[in-house]
Amino acid sequence: MEQKLFVRQALASSNLHALRLALLHATGDPDLAAMKLELVPIRSGAAFEMTIAEESREELFRKAEEFLAGQASTYVPRELEENEIRTMMEIALGQELTDDEFVVARTMPALEEFPVFSHWTGERPLRADDFRVVITGAGLCGVAMGVQLEQLGIPYVIYERRPDVGGTWAINTYPDARVDTASTTYEYSFMKNYPWSEQYARQPEVRHYIETVAKKYGVYDHIRFEHEVQAAEFDEHSSLWSIRVTDASGETETVTCNFTVTATGLFSTPKKLDTEGIDGFTGEVLHTTGWTEQHTVKGKTAAIIGNGSTGVQLLSRIAEDADQVYVFQRTPQWIAPREGYGEPVTEEMRWVLDNIPHYWNWARTTALKPADPRGTITPDPEWRAAGGYFSESNDKLRENLTQYIRSQVDNRADLVERLVPDYTPAARRPVVDNKWYRSLTRDNVELVTDGITRFTDTAIVTADGTERHVDIVLTAVGFEVTKWLWPIDFRGRDGVHIEDRWNMEGGPRAFQGLAVPQFPNLFVLYGPNAQPATGGGIGVGGLPAWMESWVGYIARVMVAVIEGGDDCAEVTEAAFWEYNNAVDETARKMIWLDPAANPEKNYYVNEHGRLSTSTPLPGLDLGTRFLNFERDDFILTRTGSHARTSDGRASFVTAS
Known part of the structure; x- marks a missing residue:
């Protein structure tokens, strides 16, 4: 019973x-x-x-x-x-599917072992032995690229500047760091039914997951830890990349490879708080990426600067331990609850x-696919003409979130007035509440909304002249998200620096977030306009599944090069601009660039006013692009001869 x-x-x-x-x-x-x-x-x-x-x-x-x-x-x-899969997908998504939609949608349940990876069109060609790939970074993207290359049997090495795998999930160990999407969607499609302990996994478990995948699929043994890539240069004569790498002792070596894939990530370069007097502050100033298990705020007065995802995650834990916490908020955020957040995967589940x-x-x-949110992020002119603010669904979301704020702070007018944003929900990155609002009602927490003007040796001074003495400052101010490859110096065809090319084009751009003209055989994972921004709808899956799609596409290019007897693949200017023009045209019609939405400054939009981090293209379009390699998008060439080692192969060789 x-x-x-x-x-x-x-x-x-x-x-x-x-x-x-x-x-x-x-x-x-x-x-x-x-x-x-x-x-x-x-x-x-x-x-x-x-x-x-x-x-x-x-x-x-x-x-x-x-x-x-x-x-x-x-x-x-x-x-x-x-036909059964199609029927079930239509039942699952609640809509009929066209042929194109079905091709993309059928990857979502991951019925095959590797639903989006590339494969050889026939037997693995012996020529694959001659090709070498260098991957920079052993986070989610780098490990996924390694798993794909393992399946193809293409030799590769991963250079990781840290002593362990995980990327951002190895760097960010601050209190309560965790995913803000459900664990079941924050996983690769080939790692079936992973035993997550929480519905929204914490940092240690995510990092362990990445390490588990790397070891299970043979990637771990290809990683060279504490090796940092400094520069890379393309040799047009040999069609090889020369990669300069420095190890932990400071020793430098140069290796050559056919393809190089950067998986340094979007959140790899922390922003530095640059405020007058900060260098003379005698307390501790710590970017959240610098937090370690040796750090503590017990018995201290702490300041948290920033209320994005990181600041919102760590406040409640810091407030439990510190004597006093000052929360410095520059711009209010729409911070929302999420079902199951902070809760375990129960025995029943x-x-x-x-x-x-x-x-x-x-x-x-x-x-x-909980819903297609395009009604929330696309303005409705008729709704606005009738007196609405943005669209019916977005205005309803604003109403619900405003009520949520009121309920969490006990309807305190002094807090509500400063916490309710004046811009449209979804115009900035959504933030998931981790008891942040409730923490603001604690006796030892003070919300500060006056701007910081300077530091003294012991205090933070705000625009109203108030000095607040603090022992430790935690800066949750984010990352340099427009510096995708910096500080690595990439030089492509004709010696062009990638930063110089990007500086001429309104900031970094890439074809499908992956490739740049004049940089043959170079692929950028999680590159410009790579991150799907529209959520829901028909697509591949959560972020790790999209990463699989990116590396699957890169592998399709590699397969075409190797099977076709070529040496080099370079995206055409025409394909590059077709994609980027489509991104720009679509973005202009959506919330992030809508003047009336008043998103102010946010990391989705770069200093040139261009949506650069994410792509507004719908999931079906993206999924179709990544599942299909169109040869006309690339110039495939052969050099006639490679620079080779004595055994006739390009190799990971050390140059004197």
Whole structure:
């Protein structure tokens, strides 16, 4: 009896839409396909989640219990025919799919081992032995690139400047650092059903996940830790890159390779707080990336400068330990709650994932498409003409978030007035609440909204003349997100520096966020306009899954070069500008560049007023682009001869 009760509780705790899809996958029962759905608002109304209508839930539970009692113990995973996958994807997404949409959408449940990776068109060519790839960075992108190259059998090495894997998840160890998207969407599609302990994983677990993947798929042994890439230069005669690398002892070596892939990340260069008097401050000034387990605020007066994702995550923990905390807010943020944030993956949730065949695949799919938010980020002229602020859905979101702020600070007028932003929700990066608003009501926390003018030797002085004496300053002021490759000096064809090229074009640009003309065989992971900004809709998945799509596309270019007998691939100016013009044209019609949305300064938009971090193109367009390599987008050439080592191969060789 207790087991039956547990099973029922476990089923009730599941994503009911995903549960229905998993059972449909396993049994093909048409009654499951016919069950009615209803939409439930989530994320304060920013999205809607599909769930089984109340009238069908008891039948769903009964069918699940019958399957578990009868078929589950002997069930052999059922592979679906293409028409079945299409039907299930249409049920999962709640819409009919065109042929193009289906090609992209079918990757979402990750039914294959590597749903978006590239493969050889036939047998692996022996010529692949002659090619070498250098990857810079062993974070999520670099490890994904390594896994893809492992599948193709292309030799590679990863240079990582730190002593461990993880990238941003190794650097950021501040209190309560965690993902702000569900753990089930913050994972690679090839690492099935990873046993996350929390619904929104914390930093140590994410870093361990990346290390686990690197070791499981053979990538870890290719990483050279504490090696920092300093410069890279392309040799047109040999079609090889020369990479200058420095190790922990300061010794420098130069290696050659055919392809170089930068996976240094968007959040690799911390911003420095540059305020008058800061160099004379006698307390400790610490960017959040500098926090270690040896640091403490116990018995201290702390200042937190910044209220983006990092500042919002760490406040509650700092406030628990410090005697006094001053929170310096320059610009109010729309900070929203998130279902399941800070909560564990319960025993019941874990049981469903481990005992219902295919549940992970369909829970992943439904989590990736809670709603298409384009109505929230696209202005509605008719709504505005009728007196609305931006669009019906965005205005409703503003109303809900404003009410949330009021409820969290006990409707204190002194706080509400300073916390409610005057710009449109979604104009800046969404921030997930980690008890930040509630922490502002603590007796030992003070919200400061007057601008900082200078530091004294012991205090921070604000524009109203107030001095606040502090022992430690935590700067949560973000990263230099427009410096994708800096300080590495990349020189391409004709000796052109990549920074010089970008400086002439309104800031960094890349074809599909990956490639730049005049820089053959160079690919930038998480490059300019790479990050999907529209959320929801038909797409590949969460950010790590998009990373898989990026590296899959890079590998398609490599496969074309190697199989075609070529040596070099360079994106054409025409393809480069076609993509960037499409990005710019689409962005002009959306929230980030809308003057009335008043987004002020944010890291999505660069100093030239261009959307540069993210791409506004819809997920279907992006997914289609990454799954298909169009040869006309690149100039593929052969040099006739490579610079070779004595065995006839390009190699990771040390130059004297």
